[in-house]
Amino acid sequence: MLTPRELRATIPTLQAATYLNYGAHGPSPTRVVEAATDAVHRHEYDVPATGDPYETAFGEFDETRKQVASFIGARPDEVALTESTSAGINAIAGAIDWQPGDVVVRTDLEHPAGILPWQRLGQEGVTVRTIETSDGRLDREAYAEAVADARLVSFSAVTWTHGTKLPVAELVDIAHDAGALTLIDAVQVPGQLPMDVTGWGADIVAAAGHKWLLGLWGSGFLYVDDDVAERLEPRAVSYRSVDTPTAAEPAFATGARRFEVGSANPAPHVALREAIRTIEAVGLDAIEHRIQDLASRLASKVPDDRLLSPAAPESGLVTIDVDTPEETVDRLSDEGIVVRALPSPDAIRVSVHAVNTAAEIDGLVDELVDEW
Secondary structure (H helix, E strand, O other): OOOHHHHHOOOHHHHOOEEOEOOOOOOOOHHHHHHHHHHHHHHHHHHHHHOOHHHHHHHHHHHHHHHHHHHHOOOHHHEEEEOOHHHHHHHHHOOOOOOOOOEEEEEOOOOHHHOHHHHHHHOOOOEEEEEOOEOOEOOHHHHHHHOOOOOEEEEEOEOOOOOOEOOHHHHHHHHHHOOOEEEEEOOOOOOOOOOOHHHHOOOEEEEEOOOOOOOOOOOEEEEEOHHHHOOOOOOOOOOOOEOOOOOOOOOEOOHHHHHOOOOOOOHHHHHHHHHHHHHHHHOHHHHHHHHHHHHHHHHHHOOOOOEOOOOOOOOOEEEEOOOOHHHHHHHHHHOOEEOEEEOOOOEEEEEOOOOOOHHHHHHHHHHHHHHO
């Protein structure tokens, strides 16, 4: 077992700054970076002389798929390893045989990763419908009406704008009743909240390990339901995507692995295994409760008219209205406090992890009081 305090002590960034930006990037513990470094050393120094670099990398990928599958409630053949959440969403957008007039539905709460691929399809004749929301919430009736004729529905499990949790399983059921596929952007979930893709019932879930999991950039993963995967034909294809690359007419690999393409550095996904093990050593329940306590401490100190996230936080993401967000971010940075500005709403977002402290929350509030 590992306590949040013990984990904090292994993250060098936290010794140098009050870091409150995990929704963008989670700085890694030394053990995660060392796992990646060791993997690079093995692959580049040892394996070429004693083994096969390709077999070694593929073995690492296999182990990571198993670890990710266990962590998210899936089977290994339902997991593809990607570079990022964006890469996973784009892979799906390119794997469907779109027809003019097909409808994609998204919310107005999506990150650009969940907007730009559909905009591109919109230029090619696909209808992209955006559901308007209020304070990070979806109206169920408006949602049901919007998805009634959709081919695919895409939304975030936790909104990056407000930190609200959308009712994933319920929204998936409504979409399925309409005959639509569901694609969930879950990047704000793993590492701070439990993630059970089977419980959600979603067809596809895209996520990554470089935020709340404290993994490295390049450690994305994509869940695709087996039955759904068999109906998808990726546009990007190479030797990792198929069963027999040298066959005259190679068949796509069974399951999600068809979305993996070619040579990739195994180090970020080796590090992802270590990041998951580290989070599990602390315990997701302990992490969730600790985040809830710290985020609630922050929310309770923000005036009601300045708090844009729920007064009872649903995640570690707390969005606060300030007059000049970019200037506030810069000023806080000068004081050694790291947060980020959002484009919409025009505000700052504080991302609180279990490795933060009450003193850090209070110090942030002290710096913001004059702006209120």
